[in-house]
Amino acid sequence: MTDAVRAALRGQRIELPSWAFGNSGTRFKVFAQQGVPRTPYEKIEDAAQVHRYTGVAPTVALHIPWDKVEDYTHLAGFAKEHGVGLGTINANVFQDNDYMLGSVTNPDPAVRRKATDHLLECVEIAAAVGVRDVKLWFSDGTNYPGQDSIRARQDRLAEALQETYDALGEDQRLLLEYKLFEPAFYTTDVPDWGTAYAHCLRLGDKAQVVIDTGHHAPGTNIEFIVAFLLREAKLGAFDFNSRFYADDDLMVGSADPFQLFRIMHEIVLADALRQEAGIAFMLDQCHNIEPKIPAQIRSVMNVQEATAKALLVDHDALAKAQDEGDVLGANAVFMDAYNTDVRPLLAEVRQEMGLDPDPVTAYRDSGYADKIVAERVGGQQAGWGA
Ligand code: AOS
Ligand code: ZN
Numbered sequence: 001m002t003d004a005v006r007a008a009l010r011g012q013r014i015e016l017p018s019w020a021f022g023n024s025g026t027r028f029k030v031f032a033q034q035g036v037p038r039t040p041y042e043k044i045e046d047a048a049q050v051h052r053y054t055g056v057a058p059t060v061a062l063h064i065p066w067d068k069v070e071d072y073t074h075l076a077g078f079a080k081e082h083g084v085g086l087g088t089i090n091a092n093v094f095q096d097n098d099y100m101l102g103s104v105t106n107p108d109p110a111v112r113r114k115a116t117d118h119l120l121e122c123v124e125i126a127a128a129v130g131v132r133d134v135k136l137w138f139s140d141g142t143n144y145p146g147q148d149s150i151r152a153r154q155d156r157l158a159e160a161l162q163e164t165y166d167a168l169g170e171d172q173r174l175l176l177e178y179k180l181f182e183p184a185f186y187t188t189d190v191p192d193w194g195t196a197y198a199h200c201l202r203l204g205d206k207a208q209v210v211i212d213t214g215h216h217a218p219g220t221n222i223e224f225i226v227a228f229l230l231r232e233a234k235l236g237a238f239d240f241n242s243r244f245y246a247d248d249d250l251m252v253g254s255a256d257p258f259q260l261f262r263i264m265h266e267i268v269l270a271d272a273l274r275q276e277a278g279i280a281f282m283l284d285q286c287h288n289i290e291p292k293i294p295a296q297i298r299s300v301m302n303v304q305e306a307t308a309k310a311l312l313v314d315h316d317a318l319a320k321a322q323d324e325g326d327v328l329g330a331n332a333v334f335m336d337a338y339n340t341d342v343r344p345l346l347a348e349v350r351q352e353m354g355l356d357p358d359p360v361t362a363y364r365d366s367g368y369a370d371k372i373v374a375e376r377v378g379g380q381q382a383g384w385g386a
C-alpha cells in the first residue's frame with residue numbers, strides 16, 4: 001500500500017503557469033516585486049527553480065502573446081537546458097481593444113476572424129514545439145440584457161471552436177475553460193461546465209473541459225463536476241487555485257484544503273492521477289503580495305499533500321461502509337485519510353527522489369532570490385489580475 005502511494009506521489013506531475021512569475025495585482029494596484037522576470041526566458045528560469053526543489057513540476061504553461069518570442073523551438077531548447085519543458089499553450093483573446101464586445105463571439109466578423117486566427121496561431125505554436133494541449137478561455141459575454149443575442153453568440157463560438165478543432169494535429173487537444181463571470185457581468189458565453197461540455201461533445205474526442213477551481217459560484221460542489229466529467233472522459237485539465245470570493249487566484253489549497261482533497265479523491269478513485277490518464281494538473285495563480293517562486297513551491301506542496309491524503313483513503317473499507325449503508329462509517333474512513341499528517345511521508349518521498357525534504361527552506365537557502373534581485377532590473381507584468 002505505502003509503496004504504491006509513494007510511487008504515485010513520485011509520478012505525479014504539476015504544470016506551472018509562466019504568468020505566476022511576473023508581477024500581478026488587482027485593478028487597484030500592482031505591487032511590483034524586485035527580481036521578477038523580464039522575458040519569457042527568465043520566467044522559465046524561475047519555473048525551473050520550482051521543479052528543482054519539488055521534482056514534480058517539469059513543465060511550464062505559456063500564455064501567448066505574453067510569452068511571445070521569435071523562436072519557440074529555441075525557447076523549448078532553453079527550457080530543456082534548465083531541466084524543464086514547455087507545457088500547455090494558453091490563448092489570449094481578451095486584452096486587445098478590438099475585443100471590447102467579445103472575441104470569437106463578437107458581432108463584428110472581422111474581430112471574430114482576428115480572434116480565431118490567434119487560436120490557430122496557438123495551435124501552430126503548440127505543434128512546432130510538440131506540445132499536446134491548447135487551452136482556450138474566453139472573456140466573451142455581455143454586460144446588459146439585450147446587448148447581444150445569447151443564441152447568436154453561441155453559434156459564433158461553435159464556429160470558431162470548430163475551425164480551431166479542425167486545425168489540431170493527431171495528438172493535440174483543445175481544452176475549453178469556463179468561468180461564471182468576469183469580465184462580463186450579465187452573460188458569459190462559456191459560463192459553466194455544462195456549456196463547455198456541450199461544445200466539447202459536439203467537437204469530438206480531442207476537445208475536453210478545463211476546470212479552474214476559482215471559476216464557480218460560491219458553494220458549488222466541484223468534485224461532483226470532476227466525477228461527472230471523468231466518467232464521460234471529458235475532463236482534460238485543471239487550473240488549480242484558491243478563492244474566498246471570486247476568481248481570487250490565490251495559492252491552491254490555501255483557502256479550502258478539504259475541497260482540494262475531495263477533488264483529488266475523485267481523481268484517485270478514477271485512477272486518473274497517472275500521466276497516461278491525460279489529465280493536466282496546472283496551477284493558474286497570481287502572487288500579488290507574496291514572493292512568487294516560493295509561493296509556487298508551496299502550491300505544488302499543497303497539491304501533493306491533498307493527493308497523498310487522497311491516496312491514503314482505505315477504498316476497501318470505504319466501499320464496504322457504502323455498501324452497508326453505513327453513513328457515519330463511510331464518512332469516518334474518508335475523514336481519517338483527510339486528517340492524516342502526510343508531511344513526513346512527503347518528506348521521505350522527496351528524499352527518495354534525491355531532493356531536500358523541505359523545498360521551501362532549500363530554495364530560501366539557495367540564494368537564488370538575492371541573485372535575481374541583483375541581476376534583473378525592471379521586471380515584467382504578468383498581464384492583469386488573471
Ligand atoms: C481567467 O480567468 C482564466 O483563469 C484563464 O485561465 C486565463 O487565461 C489565465 O488565468 C491567465 O489570465
Ligand atoms: Zn484559469
Ligand code: ZN
Binds near residue numbers: 215247284
Ligand atoms: Zn481565472
